[in-house]
Amino acid sequence: MSNEAPAPPEPEVWPPLSILDRRVLGVLIEKQKTSKSPDAYPMSINAITTGCNQKSNRDPVLDLDEDDVETTLTQLQGGGWVSKITGGRVERWRHLLYENWRVGKVELSILAELLLRGPQSEGDLRGRVGRMDDIADLDLLKTLLKPLADRGLVVYLTPPDRRGCVLTHGFHPPEELEAARATFGNAAGGPSPTSRGASVGADQLAAVQERLGQAFEDIARLRSEVAALREQLAELRLNR
Numbered sequence: 001m002s003n004e005a006p007a008p009p010e011p012e013v014w015p016p017l018s019i020l021d022r023r024v025l026g027v028l029i030e031k032q033k034t035s036k037s038p039d040a041y042p043m044s045i046n047a048i049t050t051g052c053n054q055k056s057n058r059d060p061v062l063d064l065d066e067d068d069v070e071t072t073l074t075q076l077q078g079g080g081w082v083s084k085i086t087g088g089r090v091e092r093w094r095h096l097l098y099e100n101w102r103v104g105k106v107e108l109s110i111l112a113e114l115l116l117r118g119p120q121s122e123g124d125l126r127g128r129v130g131r132m133d134d135i136a137d138l139d140l141l142k143t144l145l146k147p148l149a150d151r152g153l154v155v156y157l158t159p160p161d162r163r164g165c166v167l168t169h170g171f172h173p174p175e176e177l178e179a180a181r182a183t184f185g186n187a188a189g190g191p192s193p194t195s196r197g198a199s200v201g202a203d204q205l206a207a208v209q210e211r212l213g214q215a216f217e218d219i220a221r222l223r224s225e226v227a228a229l230r231e232q233l234a235e236l237r238l239n240r
Contacts, residue, residue: 011170014170015079015171016171016174017171019060019062020052020064020069021072021075022115022171023062023064024048024069024072024076025076025081025115026116027043027051028093029115029132030116033108033132041094043093045091046090048069048073049064049065049066049068057116057117057128057131058116059118081095082095103148106135111154113125114169115171118168118169119184120168121164121166122141122165125141145167152170154169157180157184
């Protein structure tokens with residue numbers, strides 16, 4: 001009989017989500033958890049668009065229109081992430097993330113903040129999650145994060161045992177995740193250079209957020225340009 005400890009389970013593989021997918025899902029979770037009106041959730045496309053574009057609690061700030069949001073919702077519906085509710089004056093949408101991710105309510109709040117803001121320190125994350133669900137202290141947050149990290153739902157960009165460690169969600173496309181890891185000096189998954197000290201500087205966090213923000217803005221702009229080209233092509237076909 002072997003005395004070797006069993007190997008830790010491999011993280012689950014989650015499909016990457018675009019910045020628009022992540023923003024829409026984050027807004028749906030946020031509204032479900034923070035709204036005091038029963039009419040606010042499930043959400044209309046207009047309300048989701050407003051939530052996606054708000055300037056507070058968002059990084060990067062986006063400028064989407066309802067067509068962008070409707071297209072994103074349709075794609076998410078095809079993947080089983082959201083469902084549409086019909087029968088009222090307007091169509092409404094709800095997320096299906098408890099079922100998809102198999103998480104509890106506090107864990108879903110953690111993931112929502114990471115979807116809405118991207119990479120951040122554990123301390124910042126705990127404070128921001130508090131508007132949806134209270135987390136008493138950092139020790140409790142770490143306890144909640146460990147199974148999420150084991151399953152690949154969250155990813156540490158700096159060693160988790162370091163003071164001020166930084167993490168993000170597990171839904172970045174590979175190139176985004178590598179860019180974030182490179183910025184934080186953790187591309188190989190090993191310890192950061194000793195010259196960085198025990199904490200992650202605010203300038204590092206700002207740098208990665210700026211780079212990711214620019215990439216997200218480029219993606220949103222390209223999507224809008226493609227949509228405009230499709231409309232022009234449709235008009236040309238009608239006018240033949």
